Amino acid sequence: MKINYDPFKRKNSGGIRAAVLGMNDGLVSNFCLVMGVSGGIADTANTNIILLAGYAALIAGSLSMAAGEYISVQSEKEINEKKIGEKKSRILNNPSTEEEKLVLIYIDKGFSTNESQKIAKKIISNPKVALQTISIEHLGLNPSELGSPWIAAISSLLAFAVGASIPLIPFLFLNLFQANVLTSILSGVALLFVGGIISKSSGKNMLWGSIRMLLIGSFAASITFLMGFLIGVSI
Numbered sequence: 001m002k003i004n005y006d007p008f009k010r011k012n013s014g015g016i017r018a019a020v021l022g023m024n025d026g027l028v029s030n031f032c033l034v035m036g037v038s039g040g041i042a043d044t045a046n047t048n049i050i051l052l053a054g055y056a057a058l059i060a061g062s063l064s065m066a067a068g069e070y071i072s073v074q075s076e077k078e079i080n081e082k083k084i085g086e087k088k089s090r091i092l093n094n095p096s097t098e099e100e101k102l103v104l105i106y107i108d109k110g111f112s113t114n115e116s117q118k119i120a121k122k123i124i125s126n127p128k129v130a131l132q133t134i135s136i137e138h139l140g141l142n143p144s145e146l147g148s149p150w151i152a153a154i155s156s157l158l159a160f161a162v163g164a165s166i167p168l169i170p171f172l173f174l175n176l177f178q179a180n181v182l183t184s185i186l187s188g189v190a191l192l193f194v195g196g197i198i199s200k201s202s203g204k205n206m207l208w209g210s211i212r213m214l215l216i217g218s219f220a221a222s223i224t225f226l227m228g229f230l231i232g233v234s235i
Contacts, residue, residue, distance in 0.1 A: 026163030
């Protein structure tokens with residue numbers, strides 16, 4: 001029987017996952033938006049429209065990401081709680097059947113039949129331990145590690161805001177041309193960093209993950225800049 005439970009993945013699948021994805025989304029979306037708007041500005045001395053659009057996107061995106069993460073994690077948690085609740089009911093109402101399943105699991109793990117029976121009997125004698133063990137072995141879920149929707153939502157909100165603020169910083173102090181150059185540099189470095197983190201968390205090559213993220217983000221920003229330039233915005 002294949003066991004799907006991964007304790008490291010479960011512990012880090014809430015707040016950390018939401019933070020990394022939130023920062024990536026905020027960075028890429030606002031980098032593209034900033035470049036798109038700057039490409040269409042006629043008055044190169046006026047960057048207020050970029051700041052207005054950028055901070056509006058930052059606020060809207062942060063709240064949207066937070067709401068989405070909360071609903072997603074809360075829904076998944078409720079589904080998993082239902083599955084665990086069903087297992088709890090079976091343990092209380094029909095412990096012998098669940099004990100037999102545990103015996104088969106431990107035989108499959110390499111224990112002898114006698115050893116498996118002793119282990120299963122010991123586990124099933126304690127309902128709390130039995131629920132945790134059976135949930136992990138059968139469902140790949142640990143009842144104590146179902147994730148917090150609030151942590152996921154807040155992590156996503158803050159990370160999106162941080163990521164989305166990076167492309168905006170140069171426009172607070174510099175003219176359009178200088179800000180475009182600096183925001184491209186800052187966003188490029190941030191894309192390399194985020195890409196590396198995502199690749200590391202998935203067990204992939206960090207260097208390739210960083211370069212891939214940089215290429216994708218830069219390509220998207222270049223296209224939006226070109227579209228903004230072609231369409232044009234008169235301030």
